Amino acid sequence: MTAYKTIQWIDGAVRLLDQRLLPHQIVYVDFLDCLSLSQAIREMVIRGAPAIGAAAGYGIALAAAHSHKTDVNALRKELYDAADILRTSRPTAYDLFNAIDRLLERVNDPSLCTIQAIQAATLEEAHAIANTNIQINRQMGLNALPLIPDKAKIIHHCNTGSLATVDYGTALGAVRTAYENGKQVHVYVDETRPRLQGARLTSWELRQLDIPHTVIVDSASGYFMRTVGIDLCLVGCDRIAANGDTANKIGTYNLALVAFAHGVPFYVVGPTSTIDMSIFTGDEIKIEERPGEEITHIGEYQITPDGTQVANPAFDVTPARYITAIITERGITRPPFVKNLYEMMSS
Secondary structure (H helix, E strand, O other), rough: OOOOOOEEEOOOOEEEEEOOOOOOOEHHHHHHHHHHHHHHOOOOOOHHHHHHHHHHHHHHHHHOOOOOOOOOOHHHHHHHHHHHHHHHOOOOHHHHHHHHHHHHHHHHOOOOOOHHHHHHHHHHHHHHHHHHHHHHHHHHHHHHHHOOOOOOEEOOOOOOOOHHOOOOOOOHHHOOOOOHHHOOEEEEEEOOOOOOOOHHHHHHHHHHHOOOOEEEOOHHHHHHHHHOOEEEEOOOEEEOOOOOOOOEEEHHHHHHHHHHHOOOEEEEEEHHHHHHHOOOOHOOOOOEEOOOHHHEEEOEEEEEOOOOOOOOOOOOEOOOHOOOEEOOOOOEEEEOOOHHHHHHHHO
């Protein structure tokens, strides 16, 4: 297990590691109500699709634990309202919606006929989501192991380690697994503008693990593929459409195009909970638009002229044709994704 904890349930509170303050400060914040937890997700106190999913599950449990309702049906209504609040916090990450749906399905169990039973059931389900996330991440790392050669040079975008999950990580978890299995890896870490999750968070995590790495600007990937010889790209995902189109942190699409041009394998690592079989292509994925200040400012310092017009999509969609394979806890899926994702999800 990792020494630091992204998310924990402690005595009726959800405790989050405030990722906005890393790498300079390690600060944990406790949340006692669903509304403030939803705001924490929106403000990226916690981020990363799997971690957001776990937070949403605990958000429902939090609402149940602190409810003053005395009627079971009134409590169920309150939890549906809490779910609506949580759904609005980050619209792209599919894990969030999966977790909420799981909790509400449990809430609707007719055998839960007391307030205490619903409170216990929601917390149990939230714990199950969190614990399963850790197991899935470890399995994805093992599944990815044959794809990572010894002495591999890897480009990684954004942050997909323990900070983005409950523990271990997805794409960065695969790097960690390779390193722990004796492979000599070197990670080229995209800084990942505008919030610098790579420079701030991924480099911090890799330092904790003693994994060799170099931070590069997002636009330098082509240079390093041509001059250093990158072996593979590993990225996470927030939502995967049925045809394999993948939404991930803004800049992923650019990286995939550069990898394709240089013949570098481009792997997406993510749990099956991120695969949305209800949408056929990435055109149907809602892309979150974030505040312009994330671009116009670095910290408190403004870098643009006053009144500059800004567009700040948090994610882009990489078309499936640029993806070499998708690595999940169920195995490695390759093109044609339309056929193979359907078979995997139906099994």
